[in-house]
Amino acid sequence: MKLPQTVNILLLGSGGREHAFAWKIAQSPRLEKLFIAPGNAGTRSCGVNADLDPSNFPAIKQFVLNNYINLVVVGPEQPLVEGVKDYFLNDSEIRHIPVIGPSQEAARLEGSKEYAKAFMSRHGVPTAAYFTVTRDNVEEGCAFLASDQVQAPYVLKADGLAAGKGVLIINDLAEAQAELRAMLEGKFGAASKKVVIEEFLSGIEVSVFVATDGKSYKILPEAKDYKRIGEGDTGPNTGGMGAVSPVPFATPEFMEKVRTRIVEPTIRGIREEELDYTGFIFIGLMNCGGEPKVIEYNVRMGDPETEVVLPRITSDIIDLFEGIAHGTLEEKTITVTPRTAATVVCVSGGYPGEYAKELPIQGLSTATAGESGMESEGETIVFHAGTALKGGETVTAGGRVLAVTSLGDSIPAATERSYGTIEGITYEGKYCRRDIGRDLL
Ligand code: AMP
Ligand code: GLY
Numbered sequence: 001m002k003l004p005q006t007v008n009i010l011l012l013g014s015g016g017r018e019h020a021f022a023w024k025i026a027q028s029p030r031l032e033k034l035f036i037a038p039g040n041a042g043t044r045s046c047g048v049n050a051d052l053d054p055s056n057f058p059a060i061k062q063f064v065l066n067n068y069i070n071l072v073v074v075g076p077e078q079p080l081v082e083g084v085k086d087y088f089l090n091d092s093e094i095r096h097i098p099v100i101g102p103s104q105e106a107a108r109l110e111g112s113k114e115y116a117k118a119f120m121s122r123h124g125v126p127t128a129a130y131f132t133v134t135r136d137n138v139e140e141g142c143a144f145l146a147s148d149q150v151q152a153p154y155v156l157k158a159d160g161l162a163a164g165k166g167v168l169i170i171n172d173l174a175e176a177q178a179e180l181r182a183m184l185e186g187k188f189g190a191a192s193k194k195v196v197i198e199e200f201l202s203g204i205e206v207s208v209f210v211a212t213d214g215k216s217y218k219i220l221p222e223a224k225d226y227k228r229i230g231e232g233d234t235g236p237n238t239g240g241m242g243a244v245s246p247v248p249f250a251t252p253e254f255m256e257k258v259r260t261r262i263v264e265p266t267i268r269g270i271r272e273e274e275l276d277y278t279g280f281i282f283i284g285l286m287n288c289g290g291e292p293k294v295i296e297y298n299v300r301m302g303d304p305e306t307e308v309v310l311p312r313i314t315s316d317i318i319d320l321f322e323g324i325a326h327g328t329l330e331e332k333t334i335t336v337t338p339r340t341a342a343t344v345v346c347v348s349g350g351y352p353g354e355y356a357k358e359l360p361i362q363g364l365s366t367a368t369a370g371e372s373g374m375e376s377e378g379e380t381i382v383f384h385a386g387t388a389l390k391g392g393e394t395v396t397a398g399g400r401v402l403a404v405t406s407l408g409d410s411i412p413a414a415t416e417r418s419y420g421t422i423e424g425i426t427y428e429g430k431y432c433r434r435d436i437g438r439d440l441l
Contacts (some may be wrong), residue, residue: 003098003322006032012049012054012084012214014076014303016039016385017303018402019186021317022046024310030318035067041394042384054079055185057087057138061094071321074101074279077300081111081161085276098325102299103276109297112194113157116297123269127294128155128199131157135184135193142177144197155198156180160191164239169200176412201295203288207305208251208255208265210281211320213329217267217411218279218320221245221336223305224440229352231435238352239400242436244411245308249287249440258285258292266297278324307383308341308405322387342414343405344436345385349429351399356429359396361387365426380421385437396427411437 007030011021019042025034026046034335037060043049043186051268052059055078063070072088083104088094101107108115120127120316129149133141145154154176158166167189170176209220223245229235250258262283270277282298282305301309310317315335323329348355364382386398404421408414415437422432 001325002328003030003070003318006030007070007318008033009035009071009073009318010050010060010064010067010069011036011039011073011075012060014043015038015075015303015398016383016400017301017306018075019043019046019383019385019403020310020403021073021301022305023383024313025073026318027318028249028318030296030316033067034071035063036170037063040397041387041389042382044389047342054084055082057082057084060084061091064094064097069097071318071325072097072099073307073321075109075300076112077161078300080104080107080279080299083107089276098278099322100321100324101279105166106270106275106277107299109281110299111161111284111297114194117196119269119273120294123272124263125294126266126278126292128201130199131197131199132159133180133195134183138181138184141195142178145173145176145180149197150197152176153200155197155200156183157196158183158188158192159194160188162188162191164237165298166191167367198206201286201288201293203286203293204249204288205295206285207243207249208258208263208283208285209301209305210266210268210283210307211324211329211334212267212277212279212281213324213327214270214275214277215267215327216330217262217263218329218332218334219255220334221309222247222250222255223302223308225302225305226433226436229433231349231433233439236352238347240302240304240345240431241347242342243302243304243308244249244340244342244414244437244440245305245312246338246340247440248279254287254292258283262292262294279435303385304343304345304400304403307343307405310380311341311407312336312339327441339405339407339409339413340411341405341407342411342418342437343403343414344422344432345400346402346425346430346432347400348386348396348398349431351431355399357398358388358390359428361394361396361401361425364394367403380404380417382425401427401430411440421441
């Protein structure tokens with residue numbers, strides 16, 4: 001099976017990841033028309049923003065039919081965990097329209113930490129040892145923390161989706177036991193009715209991305225994400241303050257271990273369990289002294305990692321979607337530039353706590369170059385993350401406002417370009433980390 005030669009695409013989501021997808025899709029000669037729902041002020045330069053809620057499946061169906069959509073690409077996890085793929089498959093009017101993303105069952109690889117851990121254990125994927133606790137075995141959970149099966153620091157994870165906030169790493173035993181009880185009593189709402197206690201892994205993290213049609217796979221460029229708000233990896237966790245690709249410590253030897261020990265058993269597991277998975281797998285890994293171990297699966301691309309992964313891919317993305325959607329991924333070739341991509345995220349003052357919105361952003365028109373590609377030396381593109389249009393003016397609309405990506409021949413060459421562009425963009429309270437990529441030099 002194939003997609004038509006040219007296609008109408010509906011892309012769901014509104015962040016920097018979706019702007020990067022939209023930017024890449026818009027470069028394809030196979031694109032007829034791109035809609036982004038709901039999109040942001042930046043995605044308008046790549047397609048048409050549609051005022052649709054990605055969780056309102058009946059409205060998506062109507063839009064897809066009215067606009068002759070041939071393919072739906074899902075950016076964030078929420079609609080996947082809510083079953084958007086199954087909604088399409090269960091409706092005869094839209095069943096034939098492929099959705100890039102896993103089924104609701106397969107999305108539990110991200111939606112439930114316990115499901116993911118049990119899957120890894122069934123398929124021999126290396127990961128931290130774990131123990132699952134609910135209200136029914138709280139005392140056992142507290143005893144497990146005190147036993148010699150785990151040592152400080154203690155890792156407590158809410159089982160369900162908690163907007164990236166559901167992981168606690170605690171040094172003190174009594175505090176960990178108290179937090180375990182608090183989580184089970186609803187500290188993170190329904191997401192923490194079940195808690196996974198994990199062995200602490202020490203090492204350095206890397207994000208690995210895999211495209212799959214459920215049978216075969218392609219490994220995309222890897223990336224390193226900067227999660228903490230402060231320089232030198234200090235302060236609270238955020239959605240991600242920057243990213244770099246390639247990652248120097250992800251050597252060919254390390255990536256071969258990742259492929260044989262992690263990616264292959266994962267794909268085999270998906271196949272054996274007959275999970276409907278046509279999309280992207282984001283594997284969060286810890287490099288523990290050269291040995292990769294899985295921290296988590298996500299059933300989508302990363303943000304801001306997508307903003308460095310896609311600019312390095314030089315082959316056609318609709319061709320890749322076709323392989324994913326129609327079980328022909330094995331026949332496809334992905335080409336990647338060896339150059340370095342770095343993205344620096346500009347956030348709103350106060351983020352990840354309270355922050356103001358609707359602050360006007362100046363300097364974007366001169367900064368947004370490279371709409372048709374990044375072929376030329378050191379080109380920069382300003383991906384919008386949390387922006388909106390208000391009375392013809394671009395304003396802030398989220399904590400993460402922009403992700404400024406550059407290509408360069410080295411990490412400093414790429415980041416310096418992005419920092420240079422960021423100088424020319426202003427809004428009240430603008431903040432970015434100045435040390436993106438520095439730890440990798
Ligand atoms: P997660 O939501 O599973 O990605 O966890 C958030 C962050 O907590 C990860 O990116 C790691 O930095 C950290 N983390 C999670 N699990 C572990 C672990 N078992 N050992 C050490 N750090 C962890
Ligand atoms: N950058 C981490 C994530 O997308 O979850």
